[in-house]
Every structure is written in C-alpha cells, then in structure tokens.
Amino acid sequence: AQSVTQLDSHVSVSEGTPVLLRCNYSSSYSPSLFWYVQHPNKGLQLLLKYTSAATLVKGINGFEAEFKKSETSFHLTKPSAHMSDAAEYFCVVRNNDMRFGAGTRLTVKP
Amino acid sequence: DAGVIQSPRHEVTEMGQEVTLRCKPISGHNSLFWYRQTMMRGLELLIYFNNNVPIDDSGMPEDRFSAKMPNASFSTLKIQPSEPRDSAVYFCASGPQGSLDTEAFFGQGTRLTVV
Numbered sequence: 001a002q003s004v005t006q007l008d009s010h011v012s013v014s015e016g017t018p019v020l021l022r023c024n025y026s027s028s029y030s031p032s033l034f035w036y037v038q039h040p041n042k043g044l045q046l047l048l049k050y051t052s053a054a055t056l057v058k059g060i061n062g063f064e065a066e067f068k069k070s071e072t073s074f075h076l077t078k079p080s081a082h083m084s085d086a087a088e089y090f091c092v093v094r095n096n097d098m099r100f101g102a103g104t105r106l107t108v109k110p
Numbered sequence: 111d112a113g114v115i116q117s118p119r120h121e122v123t124e125m126g127q128e129v130t131l132r133c134k135p136i137s138g139h140n141s142l143f144w145y146r147q148t149m150m151r152g153l154e155l156l157i158y159f160n161n162n163v164p165i166d167d168s169g170m171p172e173d174r175f176s177a178k179m180p181n182a183s184f185s186t187l188k189i190q191p192s193e194p195r196d197s198a199v200y201f202c203a204s205g206p207q208g209s210l211d212t213e214a215f216f217g218q219g220t221r222l223t224v225v
Contacts, residue, residue: 046213100145
C-alpha cells in the first residue's frame with residue numbers, strides 16, 4: 001500500500017518570503033513522487049517529479065523538492081513566494097496507481 | 111496534442127437521472143485514471159485502466175458508479191441513478207504506461223451538480 005500525508009492543510013506566507021510545503025510518503029517499493037498545483041477552478045498541473053535520478057528535483061516556477069528516504073519526506077520549497085503562487089498543492093505517490101495527498105492551500109499575502 | 115479532453119465541462123441534473131461523463135486521453139497514452147474532487151474528501155482515485163483494462167476499481171464508491179474504456183481513445187464514467195452527494199468535480203487523467211516514473215496529464219474536469 002502507498003499513501004502520502006501533507007502535514008499542513010493551509011500555509012500562509014508573505015510575498016518574497018520562502019515557501020515550505022511538507023509531504024511524507026509511505027510506500028512498499030521505491031516510489032515515484034510528484035507535486036501538482038491547482039489554481040482556483042482550474043485543472044491540475046505538474047510542478048515536478050522525483051524518479052530516483054537525483055534527490056533534489058527542480059520544477060517549474062522556481063519550485064524544488066528534496067527526496068529524503070531516511071525521513072520518507074518530499075517537501076516542496078521555493079526561496080521567494082510570488083502572489084501568483086497562491087493555489088492548492090498536492091503531493092502524489094505513484095506505484096501503478098496515483099494517490100494524492102489531501103492538499104495544502106498556499107496563501108500569499110502582499 | 112490537445113491534451114486530455116473531458117466532456118461536458120459542466121453538468122446539472124436531477125436526482126435519479128443517469129449521468130455519463132466522457133474522456134478522451136492523450137493519443138499514445140495507455141494508462142487512464144478517473145478522480146473525484148470534493149471539499150470534504152479531496153482528490154479520490156475512483157478507477158484506473160491500463161491498456162483499456164480496469165486494474166483497480168476499489169475507489170468506486172458504490173454500484174451506482176461504473177466506468178468503461180471500450181478503446182484506447184475513449185472512456186466513460188457513468189452514475190445511475192445520480193444522487194446529490196455525487197456532486198463534485200470529476201477529473202480524467204492519462205499517462206504513458208511502461209514506466210512508473212511518468213506523470214499523469216489531467217483534463218479540465220467535469221463539474222457535476224445533482225439537484
């Protein structure tokens with residue numbers, strides 16, 4: 001069985017400050033891990049993915065995530081938040097099927 | 111490629127009616143997923159197919175829900191009879207099979223309202 005746990009349902013940051021969205025995974029096998037973003041009333045867009053090639057993964061819009069096997073974590077970070085980053089973020093684990101975390105709503109204050 | 115195409119984008123129906131949601135995956139993709147998104151339950155995987163064959167339908171909530179994939183370019187999700195609690199956004203996604211490190215590409219979703 002596999003699953004992901006997003007540790008924060010809501011994160012609020014000020015524009016220009018760092019973003020940290022936390023994700024822990026559980027998987028019987030070496031997982032593939034993804035972060036997706038969903039803007040209001042929109043579909044889901046891939047931010048980045050981990051596929052065992054490198055533990056630090058860079059994605060679109062300045063986001064990156066680090067795979068830490070010892071901590072079973074795959075946290076999403078960005079050095080400086082922009083207003084346009086306000087959205088819902090989902091951590092996803094894949095092993096045949098694709099299981100989504102509950103999501104973290106990111107609010108960016110001016 | 112036009113991406114994953116879902117229809118209709120919005121559907122309003124009365125309780126008890128049959129509802130059919132449609133999905134055209136990206137050409138060449140042979141994995142297809144159906145998800146339901148609600149405020150209360152988030153994104154739930156309902157069913158997924160590989161090469162048109164249902165692999166895991168354990169997420170289908172009850173017998174009122176059924177999904178088919180008659181060929182590689184078309185899938186349907188049917189609810190019969192529909193109930194107000196089925197109101198949600200339903201997403202279809204497709205991905206290339208053969209490698210578990212490939213992402214899924216999502217359609218824009220169908221917003222279903224059952225009154």
